[in-house]
Amino acid sequence: MVQLNLPENSKIKKGKYYEDKTGSKNIRKVNVYRWNPSTKENPSIDTYEVDMNNCPSKVLDILNKIKNEIDPTLAYRRSCAHGVCGSCAMNISGKNGLACITPHSEIDGDIDIYPLPHLKVKRDLIGDLDGLFKQYKSIEPWLKNASKVESSEILQSKKDRAKLDGAYECIMCACCSTACPSYWWNGDKYLGPAVLLQAYRWIIDSRDEERKERLKKVADELKLYRCHTILNCTSACPKGLNPAKAIAEIKKLLVTANI
């Protein structure tokens, strides 16, 4: 049975309030999810008053500002700050996205920042993505081509190459998978949009020779068919990709591929 409520140890309490010390007139309240593994306490929401006059345009800049100037104990993942690495994926005001490319000017009212939904929290905004990456490994995301010699180039027509557009750009930030209610309830078995998009990327690659095996492997009621076209994945994807469509294409291939 699906558990809609949060378990007892995950219920969120009200946390600390950090008042602005700069005396700025341009203040925004930022509510951030906090949990410290060294205490046995429940997670809480800390509120920070942030001076927006001296803050660059993205949500990640706010987090950096909080960490540098207000509260150095805040923990979050970030690396490239240009929407390429996928580290700073988090839930920003009710929608998953990359903090580094989400402008805070597009958010009305207070800014709420949570970790990616329905993950075991490691600390503050850091969710545990081990399960997702294990599933990613299970689809064997590498080229399988036994007949060609390793030293030679495997040619691909422009048309075949174009099939990979919209699939190879994925940065595995997990915004889509953790936005999917189906993945929330069946994350242990359902592969989820991110991994299925990658499965599709290898299935349609003209250079790959194990297309049928790949299709057979993914053709499972729980692994694939838990997609109910809720489309939270597509609306969450910070790279503008369409995992839901890729899943539909896999379903179509399974009907037509005769395996």
Next chain:
Amino acid sequence: MENNNPLSPHLQIYRWHISSLVSISHRFTGIINFFAIILICLWVSLIFLGESYYTFFNLFLNSFFGKFVVLGLSWSFSFQILSEIRQLIMDLGYGFELNTSKVTGLIVIFGSFILTILLYLVGKNFI
């Protein structure tokens, strides 16, 4: 070792979109329709038991609550049908673009109410 770390909030914080709303309503109306069909079967079986039972059931259906139930079921059938058509189109691989799915979702939501009104008018012999 069991992981006792807290679970990050999900349903509690995630914003609703048109497509997620249509998806959950599709399932919800599906469950309602399951019970609705039981009700219809019951109604039909009552005819076999004799006229008095049938008129008693009619009395229920003509009461305020009965009318509410019938209208509600008309809506849930309408919604299910429209949403299923949208789903069929998606199974063919179309309509996954964000704006398209938003528009088709809105058509399903508003269409279900329009269809309910049409059914009501047909039932009342207005059309």
